[in-house]
Amino acid sequence: MPESFIATDRAAVDIAACYDAATGILDRRIFSDEAVYQRELTHIFGRAWNFICHESQIPQRGNFFTSYIGEDEVIAVRDRRRQINVLLNTCPHRGNTVCRAELGSVNSFFCSYHGWNFDLDGTLLAVPGEEAFYRNDLDKKKWGLTPVAKVASYKGFVFATLDPSAPALTDYLGWVGRLGIDMMTIDGEIEFLDGVHKNRIQCNWKIAVDNLYDWYHVKVSHGTALKLGFVTDESMAPNDQMVILGELGHGIGGPGLTREKQAEFDARHAEGDDRQQWYDFNAKRRSDPAVRELLGPIGFRSFGHPNIFPNLWVALTRQLCLRIPKGPFETELWWFNYQPVNLPEEQRRYSKFMQNHTFGPAGLLEQDDGENWSHSTRGARGTRSSTLPVNLSMGLGHDTMSHDPSGQSGIETVVSEHGQRWHYQAWQEWMLAESWQDLLANHSLPPEHEV
């Protein structure tokens, strides 16, 4: 970064130089540059396994849910064989969307422009004037709705990728991505609730994403929720933190129980202490041997926020937040809500209460986030301001990755920016990679020792 500044034509952002993992210094222009954004659509959203929906949202034949992969509109639909297809929501004839509702049920998709009619698996069934106007020249087998390259689900969570060379979903998720999803299943089978809270924030999507690793902002951004006791210091701003880093940019950041604290809780619960404080509650939920087995010796001590790269946040409130890019300066937030099928009624009510009141545009926490994210994005626009760096250096070089014989690893630390650094390092590698093959060969592994 220049010591002094002379205004000249704005140079293109050099992806290879825009983030320095050795210092945690990031070029602000990645939050405002149109060319960077366009490259994200191809190099990140065009390649990644993107979360689409949960199987329980479309249980019956013909049920659909429309979503996005980057700026591509897609339809997830259950077909006659009860398979879930993810189809591009664009008529192969002229590009018109064939499904304009957010959710619902259909027998087939009918294009409102010229009446091309598609089966639930995308097959072109009929076109008006096939004989009279096309003179039977149209090869209907070639002109169905285009499916995404691959669809797969992990524990009911449906993902899709536009890139046929993407690795298998479970490999893509790796142990950290899978752990993030496993954390949602510790109370047994889950179902998604009717209603996705959706709103738009005038911010770059990456700022919304990296904020989930940020436990530094809690006391300040969410000061009112803490002061009023809506959430507690213990749950939202504890000193003990655990950061778990996964290949390809997945990560988990936030509160973690130290081994000592876990032992203390275990002893207390063994004596029948049943207090429902946040930590006790979480520690107790995870005292079940099956849950410990599922999450692993390090994973079960994390109460943090997983992010499935690039843009799916698993929140602690039995919610998932998808951050959908709408240009460099706008992001749509979709809050999906789920509950364990067998949750007792009282807990179900409490869970819904937290889901409706914590996040979303009227949520007592999230109201204040949008303000910070949009203004931080604004800070990446000015001629002079955009040349200033973003400082993500907190804790760099002060911590150590601990390893467990199980193969799990994590950084047991205080509030830090390890998660954000990992996110941008991965982002940079995705942006530089020429292909999936290149990315798989050249991406970084999480640090072994010092971080």
Place this chain on the structure above:
Amino acid sequence: MRDYQQRSIQERMQLRFEVEEFLYHEAELLDSRRLDDWLELLTDDIHYWMPIRRTTQAKEVQLEFTKPGGMAFFDDDKELLSLRVQRLAVGRAWAEDPPSRTRHMITNIQVIDAVADEITVHCNFQLYRTRLNSEEDSWIGRREDVLRRTDGELKLARRHVYLEQTVILSQNMSTLF
């Protein structure tokens, strides 16, 4: 008391006038940031609710709104509403510091029913908000209110807010409707 629709025009005008005075006064309290006074207008058992609205096919408009007891943007009792108001006073409520400037336009007021001490009132509204130097939000929708006469005074006992937007085109809804 007879059903509202069977009352004389004079009786209906009188009630409607009273309702209008209440709603305009309430809107004034919200827009002039007298939120503690606004809380005084609520019954202790108020239910303040804004469901999520979705874009649906014409044949499935019954799916348009989420159901009571499910997911919602607001699903508040008096305690929650008080918390929203207190939030602004304790500092660090960044969505409202600097404060929003709001204006409630209340229109198409219809008294739907008046049974015993409760009056069901529907109205349309536009809530205009501007923040900082150039930010604007505008929410248009319908309210279905229940006003209850308590010790001779009208109070708000229920407010169901149905917005026209499906994706909320605002970074937050830190204001009251």
